[in-house]
Amino acid sequence: MAAQTITARDWQARVSGSGEPAVVNFGAERCGFCKALEPLYSRLADHYAGRMRFLKMTADDPQNQKIVQNAGIQGTPTLKFYCRGREVGEHVGYAIEPVLRKKIDAVLEEMESCLANSTPVSK
Template structure:
């Protein structure tokens, strides 16, 4: 399951992660975010052990959203070795998201 993450956990859980990390920047009021939420959950199960999946509520964690230049949501960032290697903006179909993730695993 995709877990909510905060600024205080960011360094240890995302930047220092030994496996790639997918982070979903979202908000409660965002319709497209609700559309891709089940896809993000499916990916968390599908890639368990190979990929960590976290969610960042941009209203709660504005500093993280600003740090990564999140201008529209949903935005998925894929981190590998502490660096952003993919940025997926908008509610894409699961297959399109999988293709973008798979090349980094």
């Protein structure tokens, strides 16, 4: 399953209020490293399908600025990991596939406890 693009309008349903673990790739239109990360992010989305939702948000889109600011995004690409709307990890910058798989695997190990012991964040 390919990574899906979201906007601020989708945030509540797809991240904050969701019971599914998610990773959001905050990227920018003119970011070379963001463009380089795209095919890798798509492969990871396919590899982890059913275990984690892979989402993308354009950080330089004015409609997304409140989410970007609340997430503390200072550079792109930035991957933020969420469990029931709570941030549980991040990776800033480009990385090769083994590095990102290791990070995702570590987050998924912690995810079971989060999913069992918390409820989705409300608006």
